[in-house]
Structures are given as C-alpha cells and as structure tokens.
Amino acid sequence: MASRWLRPEVYPLFAAVGVAVGICGFQLVRNICINPEVRVNKENRAAGVLENFAEGEKYTEHFLRKYVRNRAPEIMPSINSFFTDPK
Numbered sequence: 001m002a003s004r005w006l007r008p009e010v011y012p013l014f015a016a017v018g019v020a021v022g023i024c025g026f027q028l029v030r031n032i033c034i035n036p037e038v039r040v041n042k043e044n045r046a047a048g049v050l051e052n053f054a055e056g057e058k059y060t061e062h063f064l065r066k067y068v069r070n071r072a073p074e075i076m077p078s079i080n081s082f083f084t085d086p087k
Helices: 008-034 053-060 063-068 077-084
Strands: none
Touching: none
C-alpha cells in the first residue's frame, strides 16, 4: 500500500493557514485600494502629505467598527449570562 502524500491530520492546519493568508490578503487589498495614506500613482505620491481628515475618518469608521461600537464585548453573551447571573 502506497503512503498518502497528504494526510487528513493536516487539513485543520491548512484551513488555519488558509484563513490567515486570506485575512492578510484582504487587509493588503483594502489598504492599497482605499487607504487615504497609500498612494500608488506617481502623480498622487508627488502631492505629499495631504490634510484629508474627512477621507481618513471615512476609512477608519468602517461598517464593522460602527456595528460593534455599542455592543457589549462578549463573544457568547447567552453563555456568559447563564454562568454569571444568579437565578
């Protein structure tokens, strides 16, 4: 019987590394495409430091940050309240 080249035990490792690479790729594309501090064109780089506070505010206040701003910092609120609230 020939040995397998890819063992099933390493599938979770591939999944974790794949997710990490996906997050890094997403952040890289996000920064290159919409970050006001990053300028790829030569014309934009020649502009120097811009005082574009509105654009920077729009970049930092994205949907996820607005969504979690007024929420409690809990991952599983129902389990937390089950173990902490006396009944």
